[in-house]
Amino acid sequence: xxxxxxxARQIFLMLAGSALLSACQAAGVPHYDRVTxxxxxxxxxxLAVADVDGDGRQDIxxxxxxxAQFVWYRNPGWEKYxxxxxxxxxxxxxxxxxxxxxxxxxxxxxxxSLQASTQGGLVQWFENPGNPxxxxxxxxxxxxxxxxxHRLRWVDIRGNGKPVLVNLxxxxxxxxxxxxxxxxxxxxxxxxxxxxxxxxxIVLSDTxxxxxxxxxxxxxxxxxxxxxxxxxxGIGLMQFAADGRFVxxxxxxxxxxxERPAQGSxxxxxxxxxxxxxxxxxxxxxxxNEVVVYQANEDTSQAWHRRVIDDSFVGGHALLTADLDNDxxxxxxxxxxxxxxxxxxxxxxxxTDSWLRSALDEGSxxxxxxxxxxxxxxxxxxxxxxxxxxxxxxLFESAGP
Numbered sequence: 001x002x003x004x005x006x007x008a009r010q011i012f013l014m015l016a017g018s019a020l021l022s023a024c025q026a027a028g029v030p031h032y033d034r035v036t037x038x039x040x041x042x043x044x045x046x047l048a049v050a051d052v053d054g055d056g057r058q059d060i061x062x063x064x065x066x067x068a069q070f071v072w073y074r075n076p077g078w079e080k081y082x083x084x085x086x087x088x089x090x091x092x093x094x095x096x097x098x099x100x101x102x103x104x105x106x107x108x109x110x111x112x113s114l115q116a117s118t119q120g121g122l123v124q125w126f127e128n129p130g131n132p133x134x135x136x137x138x139x140x141x142x143x144x145x146x147x148x149x150h151r152l153r154w155v156d157i158r159g160n161g162k163p164v165l166v167n168l169x170x171x172x173x174x175x176x177x178x179x180x181x182x183x184x185x186x187x188x189x190x191x192x193x194x195x196x197x198x199x200x201x202i203v204l205s206d207t208x209x210x211x212x213x214x215x216x217x218x219x220x221x222x223x224x225x226x227x228x229x230x231x232x233x234g235i236g237l238m239q240f241a242a243d244g245r246f247v248x249x250x251x252x253x254x255x256x257x258x259e260r261p262a263q264g265s266x267x268x269x270x271x272x273x274x275x276x277x278x279x280x281x282x283x284x285x286x287x288x289n290e291v292v293v294y295q296a297n298e299d300t301s302q303a304w305h306r307r308v309i310d311d312s313f314v315g316g317h318a319l320l321t322a323d324l325d326n327d328x329x330x331x332x333x334x335x336x337x338x339x340x341x342x343x344x345x346x347x348x349x350x351x352t353d354s355w356l357r358s359a360l361d362e363g364s365x366x367x368x369x370x371x372x373x374x375x376x377x378x379x380x381x382x383x384x385x386x387x388x389x390x391x392x393x394x395l396f397e398s399a400g401p
Contacts, residue, residue, distance in 0.1 A: 030324055030325055030380050030398040030399065030400055030401050031398070031399045031400065031401070032360065032382075032383070032396035032397060032398055032399060033396070033397045033399050034361075034394060034395075034396055034397075035078070035394070035395040035396075035397055036392060036393075036394050036395075037060070037073050037078045037080070037384075037392075037393040037394065037395055038062070038073070038080060038392060038393040039391060039392045040391065041062060041064045041069055041071070041386070041391050041392065041393060042064065042067065042391035043064040043065045043066045043067060043068075043069075043388060043391065044062060044063075044064045044069075044368060044369070044386040044387055044388055044390075044391055044392065044393060045063055045064055045065045045090070045091060045368045045369055045386065045388060046062070046063045046090075046091065046092055046093060046368070046369040046386065047060060047061065047062050047369045047370060047371035047384055047385075047386050047393075048060075048061040048062075048093050048094065048095055048106075048371060049061070049095070049371050049372075049373045049384075050072075050095035050104045050106070051104060052072045052074070052095075052104055052128070052132055053074060053132055053133060054102070054103050054104075057075040057076065057375075057377075058075060058373045058374070058375055059072050059073060059074055059075050060072065060073045060075070060078075060371060060375075060384050060393070060395070061083075061093055061095065061106060062369075062386055062393055063090040063091070063092075063093055063108070064090060064391075065089055065090055065091055065112060065388075066089065068087050068088045068089060068090045068110070069082075069090070070082070070083045070084050070087055070090050070093070070106075070108060070126075071083060072132070073393070074133070075375055076375075076376070078395070079133075081132060081133055081136055082136040082137075083106060083108075083126055083132075083136070083138050084108075084126060084137060084138055084140065085137070086140075087108060087110045088110060088111055089110050089111045089112040089113060089120065090108060090109075090110045090112070091109050091110060091112035091149070091150055092108070092109040092149070092150060092151055092152045093106055093107060093108050093109070093152065094106070094107045094152035094153060094154055094165065095107075095154075096154050096163070096165075098125050098127075098191055098195050099127060099195050099196075101128075101130075103128040103130060104128055105125055105126060105127055105128050106125065106126045106128075106138070107123065107124070107125045107126075107143070107152055107165060108123070108124055108125070108126060109121070109122070109123050109149040109150065109151075109152055109167065110122050110124075112148060112149070112150065113148070114148065114170065114171070115177075116147070116148075117147050117148050117171050117172070117173055117174055117175050117176070117182075118147055118173055118174055119147055120145075120147055120148070121145050121146040121147040121148055121149040121169065122142070122145055122149075123142075123143045123144045123145065123146065123149050123152070123167055124140045124141055124142045124143055125140070125141050125143060125195070126138040126139070126140050126141075127139045127140075127141065141195070141196050143165070143189060143199045144167070144187070144189070144199065144201060146167060146169055146185065146187060147169060147173050148169040148170045148171050148184070149167050149168075149169050150168060150169055150170035150211070150212070151167075151168040151170075151211070151212075151213070151214040152165065152166070152167055152168075153165075153166045153168075153214055153216050153227070154166075154216075155188075155216055155225045155226075155227060156224065156225045157188075157224055157225060157226075157240040157241070158224060158240075158241075159222065159223040159224035159225075162191075163225070164188045164189060164190050164191075165188065165189040165191070165199075166186065166187070166188050166189075166204070166214070166227065167186070167187045167188075167189070168184065168186045168208065168211050168214050168229070169184040169185060169186075169211070170184065170210065170211055170212060171184055171209065171210060171211075172184045172185065172206070172208075172209065173185070175209070177261065178260055178261050179260050179261075180209055180210050180232070180260070180261065181209060181260075182209065183205075183206045183207045183208060183209060184206070184208045184209065184211050185203055185205075185206045186203065186204045186205045186206070186208060186211070187201045187202065187203055187204065188201065188202050188204050189201045204238065204247050205238070205247065205249065207233075207249075208229065208231045208232075208233070209231060209232040209233070210231055210232040210260075210261065210263075210264065210286050211229060211230070211231040212230055212231065212265075212266045212267065212286055212287075213228075213229065213230030213231075213265065213266055213267040213268045213282075213283075213319075214227060214228070214229055214230070214268075215227070215228040215268050215269050215270065217270045219237060219239060220239070224240065224241075226238060226239045226240070228252075228268045228269070228270060228280070229268065230255075230264070230265035230266055230267055230268040230282060230283075231264055231265065232255075232260065232263050232264035232286070233251065233254070233255070233264055234251065234252070234253045234254040234255030234264050234265050235251075235252045235253040235255060235265050235268050235280060235282060235294065235304070236249055236250065236251055236252060237249070237250040237251075237252055251303065252280065252294065252303065252304050253265070253280065253282070253294045253303055253304045253306055254303060254306075255282070255284050255285060255292075256284040256285035256288060256290060256292075258285050261285075261286055262285045262286065262288065263285045263286060264284065264285055264286060265282045265283070265284045265285070265286075265292075266282070266283045266284060266285065266286045266287055266288055266316060266317070267282060267283040267316070267317070267318060267319035267334070268280060268281070268282045268319070269281045269282075269319055269320055269321040269332070270321060271321035271322075271329075271330030271331075271332065272328075272329070272330055273329045273330070273348055273350075274327060274328035274329040275328075276329075276350075277295060277296060278296075279293050279294060279295050279330075280293070280294035280295075280304065281293055281294075281319055281321055281332045281334070281346075282294065282319065283313065283316035283317070283318075283319050283334060284316075287315050287316060287317060288313065288316050289311050289312065289313045289314065289316060290308050290310065290311050290313065290316070291308070291309050291310040291311075291313065291316070291319070291332065291334050291344075291346065292306055292307065292308050292309065293306075293307045293309055293332075293355065294306055294307070295307070309346060309355040309357075310344070310346070310355075310357060312342075313334075313335075313336040313342070314336050314338040314339065314340070315336045315337045315338030316334065316335070316336045317335070317336055317337045317367055317368050317369075317388075318334065318335055318337075318367050318368060318369050318370040318385075319332065319333065319334040319370070320332075320333050320334075320370050320371075320372050321333070322372045322381045323381070324345065324380065324381050324383075324398070325347075325380075325401055326379065326380065329347075329348055331345050331346060331347050331348075332345070332346040332355070333345055333346075333360075333370060333372065333383055334346070335360075335361075335365070335367035335370075335385070336367060337366040337367050337368050337387070337388050337389065338366065338389075339366075339389075340362070340363055341361070341362065341363050341364065341365055341366050341367065341387075341390065342359065342361070342362050342363075342367070343359070343360045343361040343362075343365055343367050343385055344357050344358065344359055344360060345357070345358045345360060360383065360385075360396055361385070361394070361396075364387075364390060364392070364394075365385050365386075365387040365390055365392060365394055366387040366388045366389040366390040367385055367386075367387060367388075368386055368387060368388040369385070369386045370383065370384065370385055370386075371383075371384040372384070374398075375395065375397065376397055376398070378398060378400065380398035380400060381398065382395060382396060382397045382398050383395070383396040384396075
């Protein structure tokens with residue numbers, strides 16, 4: 001494709017995105033006020049939501065891989081505070097009151113390198129000092145070391161309000177480019193009576209290759225949480241203590257069946273449509289160009305129907321679903337981290353059976369991570385985004401429909 005054709009296609013996509021933005025806003029998608037929280041977090045990678053200082057407001061936790069940062073921003077003024085200055089290669093975090101003292105502690109996976117699959121992968125938890133605005137060196141306690149630990153989630157697999165920590169490495173020990181053909185060891189950890197001591201672990205699976213995405217859902221409405229996974233194998237479902245098995249794994253969609261490493265699925269989320277079925281949303285293949293929607297087939301023995309709704313991404317890297325306009329149907333929020341950079345909202349239009357795209361940002365956030373919560377308490381979800389090459393954290397604060 002010539003440079004002229006590339007430029008023409010980019011102009012077309014920009015104009016199309018503007019038209020879709022107008023259509024979506026007319027249909028009730030909220031307007032957003034853009035607030036830049038940070039422009040000095042080069043290598044920014046992940047976000048999480050937690051009430052870090054216990055004041056009843058949801059704060060934003062952020063991390064950067066290289067150079068490493070592990071910080072939080074206090075709602076509503078968004079002042080920036082450090083959690084530690086001694087980590088390296090930070091890649092994932094998961095908030096939870098680990099020691100039962102009423103404040104939020106933070107698990108961190110660090111020492112990450114995709115090129116070093118036999119070392120690193122430090123997983124530790126940082127103990128909230130109780131005065132996190134004054135004390136910016138939280139005490140760290142080691143949980144485990146699993147090379148390329150990459151995704152952390154707290155999952156209530158028993159439905160008793162006592163979640164376990166699930167750690168999913170992106171590749172298996174010793175895996176190498178371009179095939180990465182070694183299964184990653186997904187582990188679950190139960191918080192021990194003394195959380196500062198060694199944490200017992202069990203292996204949930206060792207079959208995932210290039211496991212980039214993981215989402216917590218209650219798949220069957222039984223009060224116990226399950227996991228959706230995105231890997232070279234596509235979209236999978238993990239259920240616990242189901243059908244007589246400790247771990248039941250079900251393939252839902254094969255993803256993009258290209259050649260490795262451009263294969264499978266990279267991110268996954270679940271949403272619901274008003275008066276309609278649930279759907280799965282994904283970015284495909286790994287770090288791919290496609291936003292994909294899956295819906296169940298009438299024949300439940302068959303894989304879910306795959307539908308590409310956008311193929312213009314460059315290095316797709318983050319996706320979440322949420323009901324942004326409070327109409328009972330979830331939207332898809334997704335974006336990519338390579339130039340020309342883009343962050344979009346996709347809203348389902350039942351009349352035309354189509355997904356309309358509107359632009360939240362184009363050109364200024366090399367999107368790596370997302371977090372969605374009602375930060376300003378107006379009853380509408382807000383969207384936080386972190387950029388890798390662009391080194392920024394931006395909040396899109398809902399101003400209502």
